[in-house]
Amino acid sequence: MAARERTVVLVRHRVANYRRWKDTFDADRPDLEAHGCTGTRLFRFVDRPNELVLLLSCRDPRQARELIESEDLRDAWARSGVTDRPDVYLLEELAATES
Secondary structure, X not given: OOOOOEEEEEEEEEEOOHHHHXXXXXXXXXXXXXXXEEEEEEEEOOOOOOEEEEEEEXXXXXXXXXXXXXXXXXXXXXXXXXXXXXXXXXXXXXXXXXX
């Protein structure tokens, strides 16, 4: 059976302080859910602990696009201490495997 396609927003950015960023991210979870986000995965670079990669699973591409174009997202980045211009990609997941 083929995996169900889903929309994923990939965000890569640097933060001044991980704990501050994470507290803001957790507090803003209702806004993500309002934009159709159904799950998140968070990563950081092994040698650069303040550089993060975030994957947001979204219900549909329209809601995901609204999220990445929203002022709410830019405000959250400012409040959380993002220190660079984030790289943001709207992706369609085609396949996944885990073992």
